[in-house]
Amino acid sequence: MxxxxxxxxxxxxxxxxxxxxxxxxxxxxxxxxxxxxxxxPLHDFEPDTWNWETGRALLEAAATSINPRVAERRNIRMANSAAEKRTSLNSIHCSYQMVAPGEFARAHRHTINAGRFILESKGAFTTLEGKKIFMEPNDIILTPNWLWHGLGNENLEAPAFWIDFLDDPLVAALKTIFFEVRDEDYKEMPIKEGSHHHIRWRDLDLQLEDLVPDPNGRYGKRLQLQTPSIPTMRLYIERFDKHMTVNPVKSTANHLFICAEGSGTTKVEDKTFNWQRGDVIAVPSWKLFNHRASINATLLEITDQPVIEALGWYRETTV
Ligand SMILES: [Fe+2]
Incomplete structure (x- = not known):
């Protein structure tokens, strides 16, 4: 003055x-x-969990009234319980999705990187670039940035279900989402075997058995999946023996964990979440967390760590 x-x-x-x-x-x-x-960091997302049994029942009920031709996809979003959130975490997100018996949805592509972890499939397929890939339970299909992908279920009795995981909160924040749709002729489409976007459970299962747990108690038998086509997310599959507990850690990366088999608990700060097959746990960054297996168990881990590392902001601590 x-x-x-x-x-x-x-x-x-x-x-x-x-x-x-x-x-x-x-x-x-x-x-x-x-x-x-x-x-x-002050995180405005909460540690959270979503239950597959509940999600499945809701999707089955919704199947009677939601036409995917209108809604584009029949899915329910795992929205974080923190106020006014539509995504699981601030950079990565999951939804449960259902494809009814005999149903086909048109193909689309988007700049969002995504993948699907298959919960139930007896003849469901993903189309990638105009080729059909049939999926087995616990398989992972990657649908990277701008790759055409559709879906369908040739089984006339059993619905198919999977978990979509995506980087859409990050792409939305950066205002770089593009999206297109097209119709595909599924009946004439060739079947593709051995796509590098298709990670088969039976291969993972064999590889996991050859691993040993981390000697420092940080991880169970843990395998990083080769996913260079989705650079914003890193995937690990981690197997725990019955009653195994790993050491707590907190880092500046966000994590989503999908239970592939078995059951256990994840402690995040002062909250403890129980999980079994198909359940999802969200651990926001800079929250101390660890897992404990109740019986032999396997988790799929999805983390934005490569983004945080690329920008020089990755930190971790065990206290
Ligand atoms: Fe998609």
């Missing part, structure tokens, strides 16, 4: 008037409200 020029612009009688004058001019005073700098 001592400076003559400053005094002309901000000649006010009180702190409130001064701040209001700054706001009226289209600014926000940096000295009021929430600052951007704090000693550690």
């Amino acid at each position: 001592e400076n003559e020029k400053t005094g002309e612009v901000l000649r006010v009688a009180s702190d409130e008037e001064r701040d209001q004058a700054i706001i009226d001019a289209g600014f926000i005073p940096g000295w009021i409200g929430e600052g951007g700098l704090r000693p550690e």
Whole structure:
């Protein structure tokens, strides 16, 4: 206020008037409200869980009234329980999806990187670039950025279900989502075997058996999947022996865990989540967490760690 020029612009009688004058001019005073700098990250997503048994029942009920031709996909989003969230975490997300018996949905492509973890399939397929890939339970299919993919179920009795995992919150935040649809002739389409976007459970199962748990107690038998086509997410499959507990860790990466088999618990700070096959656990970044297996169990881990690492912000601690 001592400076003559400053005094002309901000000649006010009180702190409130001064701040209001700054706001009226289209600014926000940096000295009021929430600052951007704090000693550690403050996360507005909560640790959370979604139950497959509940999700399956809801999808079956919804199947009678939702036409996927209209809705594009018949899925339910695992929205975080924190206020006003539509995604599981702030960079990665999961949904349960169902394909009714004999149902086919048109193909689409998007700049979102995604994958599907198959829960139930007796003749369901994903189309990738105009070729059909049939899926078995616990298989993983990757549908990377801008790759055409469709879906269908040739079984006339049994619905198919899977979990979609996506980086759509990140792509949405960066305002880089593009999306297109097209019709495909499934009847004339060739079947593809051995796509590098198709990670078969039977192969993973064999590879896991050859591994040993981390000697430092950090992990069970843990295998990083080769997924260079989805650079925003890294996938691990981790197998635990009955009653195995791994050491707690917290990091600046977000994590989603899908139970592929068995059952156990995940402790995140002061919350404990039980899981069994098909359930999903969301662990926001900078929350201390660890797993414990009740019986022999396997988790699929999806993390945004490669994004955080690429930008130089990856940190982890065990306390
Ligand atoms: Fe998609």
